[in-house]
Amino acid sequence: MGLFGGKKKEAAVETGTATLSDGTVVTLARSIDCLGDSCPRPQLMTKKAVGQIGSGEVVEVLVDNPSSVEALPPMCDEMGAVHLETIQAPRCWKVYIRKD
Template structure:
């Protein structure tokens, strides 16, 4: 994992925009972790991967947020 995107307290569309920006800044094969506490934002990130040329690897529920792992393809 090369970068953590902290979207705690943010609602749509900010987490999606921040995720797109982060994926655009990393190299192919690298992974980012996006932290979100908004359920609709968490659900919106995996489908967004197709348009970012990325792969949703996993979403893990933490005590205070979801951690969404995305790899750039």
């Protein structure tokens, strides 16, 4: 539920590809829009998305909350996933996580 009682729509969509800083191109199973969300919502949405994808698939998480950026990579071990990279974009960070 949102701050003023409105429910924010689920924002996980299937998407195309992303290029990591080393030039590796990954196919994205999901892109999760957590812009404007504070902890723990980005972590919960990420955990849910990783649970719904197959082994070897990648999730992109868009966040603009610095504490969420710091909290996502350490969660990967408990989710059976690997943090591939966090890239700073103009108005957010893009966190890439691959399920083992």
